Amino acid sequence: MFAVYAARIDRDQPLSGLETGERPAPPARPGWSVVDVRAASLNHHDLWSLRGVGLAEDRLPMILGCDAAGVDADGNEVVLHSVIGQSGHGVGPAEPRSILTERYQGTFAEQVAVPTWNILPKPKELSFEEAACLPTAWLTAYRMLFTNAGVRPGDSVLVQGAGGGVATAAIVLGRAAGLRVFATSRDEARRKRAEELGAVEAVEPGARLPQRVDAVIETVGAATWSHSVKSLRPGGTLVISGATSGDRPSHAELTRIFFLELKVVGSTMGTKDELEDLLAFCAATGVRPVVDEVLPLDRAREGFERLASGEQFGKIVLTPS
Secondary structure (H helix, E strand, C coil): CEEEEECCCCCCCHHHHEEEEECCCCCCCCCEEEEEEEEEECCHHHHHHHCCCCCCHHHCCEECCCCCEEECCCCCEEEECCEECCCCCCCCCCCCCEECCCCCCCCCECEEEEEHHHEEECCCCCCHHHHCCHHHHHHHHHHHHHHHCCCCCCCEEEECCECEHHHHHHHHHHHHCCCEEEEECCCHHHHHHHHHHCCCEEECCCCCCCCCEEEEEECCCCCCHHHHHHCEEEEEEEEECCCCCCCCCCCCCHHHHHHCCCEEEECCCCCHHHHHHHHHHHHHHCCCCCEEEEEEHHHHHHHHHHHHHCCCCCEEEEECC
8 A cells, every 4th residue: 555654764854764655554453443544634743753753763664644534444434543552452451652653553544553442433524634633733732721721711821833733723722612812923924824713812932912821832842931931820831742942941930930830731642532522522613623735645745844844834634645
């Protein structure tokens, strides 16, 4: 079957290890199901995999891709939860949790195999392309907002780095849930787009907000960390799920954190139950993922290059040729 895969690890030039071509179809195994992929979306996790983060060289070649929607062997339209080993189903209770492409082949292919427990029905209201955007970036944003930040309608939230998959999802989900959303971006066009999606105001990174917020959604890391901490009200919560600009801020703001009794919460992906709730939320409210571009699988390199450049706004989706 045709697939997009990591053939080599290159920490400095990750795209040099990206290849496309024929790979073996997934074999049948007890407790697992094979899904025909109809759409899959890119994440920064795929770029990190090409750098060897979470992916050991002895597991190469590895088909990339965490997210997918497709059709199972019984003809059902489905969405995949990409965290393997969260429950023990299909792998055994002693196996550590992993994301597709870390231990098991991913979704950038004509077919993918996952534990049957990891399969959820796709709501008829969502297209395959829309549904394929949800299991990583949108699920991460959903968990950050509603589980780890614990915000409620009427609360205020700052989303750093408008344009990235998680940040864009947080803006759209926050607006739909009745939050007062602020956003940042270095790019004026992205700030305007964030406001069109529901942010009450989008500002340059580091700019003073009209008010201190109840929570900050942080995926940028070092470059925005100090601003994130300074933007919180006393007792507020900073939820972090990524550090695309680095994980060592020059100012940790520790004094402000303890003096104002701020909470810093790490967040990674989400549970199957949360993905089920997210799917239902999108189906019921009309909220849809923001799709930047849809490309055929054989043009995957273009999507990776766009993601690596940071030019995208929303999700890049791949569909089998």
